[in-house]
Amino acid sequence: MTDQASARAARAAEPYARTVRGSGPGLLLAHGAGGSVEANYGPVLPALAAARTTVGVDYPGTGATPRATGPLRLDDLADELVAAADTEGLDRFAVAGYSLGGPVAVRIAARHPGRVTALLLTATFGHPAPQLRLAAETWRTLAAAGDRDAFARFLLPYALSSRALHALTDAEAAAAVRELAATAPPGAGDHADLVTRADVRADLAGITAPTLVVVTTEDRLAPPPAQRELAASIPGAHVAEMATGHLPFAELPDAWGALMVEFLRATDVSGRAFRHS
Structure with a gap:
């Protein structure tokens, strides 16, 4: 059995728990290491789902998803999230990625440029700097x-x-x-291991979707310079800064939710235009 076939078999044996809320245009949610869809997006889900069909999956070892039997792969997480969108009948969708979910979201946008309508990246990175x-x-x-x-x-x-x-x-x-x-979920260590290996720098220059990078300026885990470097590598990316640590959903949930909703609304209207004050 090839490595790719083995990965597909492993995914089939380890179903990913899915969260679906709201109705309207699609929005996929990629959560962070040691988190889950509810843990990372719960405080902002009502705002996001007010006008969107929001779909997320819990990574192996968190939420109701069983722990993986081998090392996690960025492509597998991206594939599972797209598969969830397919199951929910979403041909096109925006993708939000928080922390480790950022590289997952970037990989989706790079592999499915015709389907991704917008990209929202928060407290994230293109590769694990020291x-x-x-x-x-x-x-x-x-x-x-x-x-x-x-x-x-x-x-x-x-x-x-x-x-x-x-x-x-x-x-x-x-x-x-x-x-x-x-x-702390049982798969937290597996998620952290993937953080040490997640590198999407080769994908960034080819991103065509309107992109918002939310820089968490008091972040001690994903340093702001690394977040700004990510933004600078994505053509036309918009940058908004929030005075919070690595957990915007805990420190400034209302502001974070409003920023994402505003960006999505603006890109719905114009396709690319967005201005944050």
Whole structure:
């Protein structure tokens, strides 16, 4: 059996849980490492689904999707999300990618240029530069060791902005560590491993869909310079900046949702025009 056939067989044996909300033009949601569709997009789903058929899949080892039996592949995640769109009858769709979901979304836009109407990328990267790669390697090691407390204590300062972290009391910080340790999905280490290998730089120059890159300016996991580098590599990409850490859905959910809705509405009307103030 070829590697491609093996991958197809593995996907068939490990069905991806799907989230579908709303009606109207299609919008695919690619979530981040250690997250899920609900965890990363839940706070903004009502706004996005108000005028869109929003479709997302949970990666292996998170949500209701079983953990994979081998290393994750970017192409497989992209294929599963497109397959979900096909199942829902969506011929064309916008694609939103958050964190690790950014490379997934880019890969979809590169492989299906005639189907992707818009690309929205938030807190993401084109390749794992040293700060992100080193953090993901440590994340992967702690997950493999099964030390949930150490994993949570390591990741929390990367996830929140310094401002948000400083605003927590000692009791609130301890509670946040406990919650993160308790809710970390079994596939989080597998997701982190894919972060260390995800490289879509070769895809960026060929992106033709109207693109919005939301730079999270207080991000300690996906550094803002790397996010801006990604934007500069996509022809005609629009850039909007948000003063948040790596979790815009936790720190500024209303602003994040409104920004994506505004971009989608503008591209619906003009195909490319968008202005953010």
